[in-house]
Amino acid sequence: MKKKHFEDKGIPLFQIQNNYPTSKAIQLHPDLIPYLKTINPPRINKESREALLLYNYYIAQDLYDLNITFEKNNAIIPTPLLRYNFLQQVITKNSTILEIGTGASAIIALLAASQFNAQVYATEIDEEYIILAKENIAQNKLSEKISVINSKGKIIDGIFQSDFSVDFIISNPPYYDKILSPKFLWGGKSHELISEGKSGEKFIIQLIKEGWKYLNVPGILSFIIPKTRHDTLVAIEQFLNENEFEYDIIGLLAGNRTRYVFKIYKKYMKDELISSEMI
Numbered sequence: 001m002k003k004k005h006f007e008d009k010g011i012p013l014f015q016i017q018n019n020y021p022t023s024k025a026i027q028l029h030p031d032l033i034p035y036l037k038t039i040n041p042p043r044i045n046k047e048s049r050e051a052l053l054l055y056n057y058y059i060a061q062d063l064y065d066l067n068i069t070f071e072k073n074n075a076i077i078p079t080p081l082l083r084y085n086f087l088q089q090v091i092t093k094n095s096t097i098l099e100i101g102t103g104a105s106a107i108i109a110l111l112a113a114s115q116f117n118a119q120v121y122a123t124e125i126d127e128e129y130i131i132l133a134k135e136n137i138a139q140n141k142l143s144e145k146i147s148v149i150n151s152k153g154k155i156i157d158g159i160f161q162s163d164f165s166v167d168f169i170i171s172n173p174p175y176y177d178k179i180l181s182p183k184f185l186w187g188g189k190s191h192e193l194i195s196e197g198k199s200g201e202k203f204i205i206q207l208i209k210e211g212w213k214y215l216n217v218p219g220i221l222s223f224i225i226p227k228t229r230h231d232t233l234v235a236i237e238q239f240l241n242e243n244e245f246e247y248d249i250i251g252l253l254a255g256n257r258t259r260y261v262f263k264i265y266k267k268y269m270k271d272e273l274i275s276s277e278m279i
């Protein structure tokens, strides 16, 4: 029987541990106080881009000892807690990682290198973001652990040599077929969030097809998609079932928002799950 998680509703959910409540944040950083929406209980005004940038800056600093300069105008604002929990569910310490689409903050790469001692290869398509990502890596003294590579619009094939391989391939990929994200959160560059396909699944399916060849055994290919992208989730699961991949899905719950983490396992050396005509 093929799995149909999004119809069965049988996905395990993990609440993201928030050990950095707003009350603690404002005590440590009174400059956050003007950005509160309510004082009692203290809540950050999540409709203010400036507020979110400052709050997430302090989370990265206080929880993970990272000094991240976020891109102020365009890029989506990355929440460090969600990305850390994603990594915690997927990667193991001292591994090699390929991250697709690291963004201007390089947050996933920085967390993987600093918290999990990973050796990271991080790709990005946007030249402006690549410059900022490299600055973030240098200012955290992690240049020896993270390389940033310009993907030039490719995903993996044509970027890396055929003998390149890693333990984990991970991504917070572009997943929308059209932009639905509020403007204050996301400022403008379509390649950040838009993927083609009937429901925005094309990028992710191509990532699975290409990534498979570059995974060590054992290895895991993993990505994260919001629950609101129901059609994308169903299309990806259908692809995985049709091609007999072995995988798990878990949900990460942050506030009232759920994101699903797909973990696809490469367990055998001679893995010919993907037929040549599909590639």
Ligand SMILES: C[S@@+](CC[C@H](N)C(=O)[O-])C[C@H]1O[C@@H](n2cnc3c(N)ncnc32)[C@H](O)[C@@H]1O
Pocket (backbone or CB within 6 Å): 076, 077, 078, 083, 100, 101, 102, 103, 104, 106, 107, 108, 123, 124, 125, 126, 129, 151, 152, 153, 154, 155, 172, 173, 174, 191, 192, 193
């Ligand atoms: C949803 S954002 C994730 C950014 C960051 N990793 C994070 O978690 O906040 C997706 C990123 O993928 C990048 N991207 C889109 N197409 C790409 C490609 N073909 N190769 C590499 N990066 C790409 C976008 O520019 C964007 O920075």
